[in-house]
Amino acid sequence: GENVEQHPSTLSVQEGDSAVIKCTYSDSASNYFPWYKQELGKRPQLIIDIRSNVGEKKDQRIAVTLNKTAKHFSLHITETQPEDSAVYFCAAPKAAGNKLTFGGGTRVLVKP
């Protein structure tokens, strides 16, 4: 089965600094890499995703980079703000399947 590892488990940054979360996966056939954000007491929601035919995707202050050779992908948040404080989850479902399993999560705290 798919094994997705996520690091770090917790991340504390000063407001305005950047935050980077990294995930590694084991199935070389995976071709879709979503990131979900879960605010305290709420449901996980997709914030950005990338497919294997591109190496980077940006959406305002968030970006995801993908290295298929090394089998890792990263979430980058620039100019962090207090509302970025949340738990972030990555996933790497198999190419031909839809078993959606998540990494262990990263708790991000943005200090004002």
Next chain:
Amino acid sequence: DAGVIQSPRHEVTEMGQEVTLRCKPISGHDYLFWYRQTMMRGLELLIYFNNNVPIDDSGMPEDRFSAKMPNASFSTLKIQPSEPRDSAVYFCASKGWGRGRNTEAFFGQGTRLTVV
């Protein structure tokens, strides 16, 4: 669409009782997932369905847990008998399969289960 709808939002029950959690996926979505979330274990996939058929239930912790999807608009997760260690937030999520590609999964608001 109202999104994925779960009920109840909160459930408190006594150990040994049967608990049934309910989920209505987004219309047209053909995949449905049940997750359990705890501080210790994170977001665990319990089981998922495709076109109402269970595809992978390897995450179901033990025989006390069962899930059904009798039709495209309804699924249940049942725990019988319940135990205190089952206390967690249970999420249901649904997704489509758009043009042969993976798509976004949408989560319900979750059911917070407390077994005392």
